[in-house]
Amino acid sequence: MEDQDRKQLQAFSLLAQGSFMSERNTDNRLLAYNLFETAAGLFNQILSDEDNKLNLGVSYEAGATDSSAEYENSDRLGFSVSTQIDDWISINAKVGIPVGGVTRTAVAGDVEVLLRLTEDGSLTAKVFNRENEWQQYVVDDVVYTQGVGISYNVDFNTFKELIHKIFGKGGKIIEKQ
Secondary structure: OOHHHHHHHHHHHHHHHOOOOOOOOHHHHHHHHHHHHHHHHHHHHHHOOOOOOEEEEEEEEOOEEEOOOOEEEOEEEEEEEEEEOOOOEEEEEEEEEEEOOOOOOOOEEEEEEEEEOOOOOOEEEEEEEEEOOHHHHOOOOOOEEEEEEEEEOOOOOOHHHHHHHHHOOOOOOOOOO
16 A cells, blocks of 8 residues: 555544554455444434434444554444433433453443533533543553533623623613614
């Protein structure tokens, strides 16, 4: 393969998978990944309900190998669920299971719970537990980050309108003519 071809292949791999591709078994791996992603997209459409209250999904995440750094991360088959319990609570979860030449057997998962705290949805709380990405290459155990956060979201067109919405009474500013 010429240098230009390698660059294009790596660019395509980065766009398609979110990671660079190993030069070994490149054609087979890329083909398998693309076929799986297409099938997963169709499967996800079948599993999702019409009003988007419950969405189930399947995904495939390609692993990484670097002989010089002596790490190997196996491919993962992911299952996800996203559901809106009511108008106030929604849950997103994803579980990744190692497949193929497994050197690491840890099952990893992420969970996120979103709570709407106000009627208009401007104030929300988030509780999450997510897998750290960096540890995949550093240790054999899965390391997680947990957190709780509160966010306030407001729409505005001018700075004056923003200040009024935050500190003033009521919603919209009525301009004097």
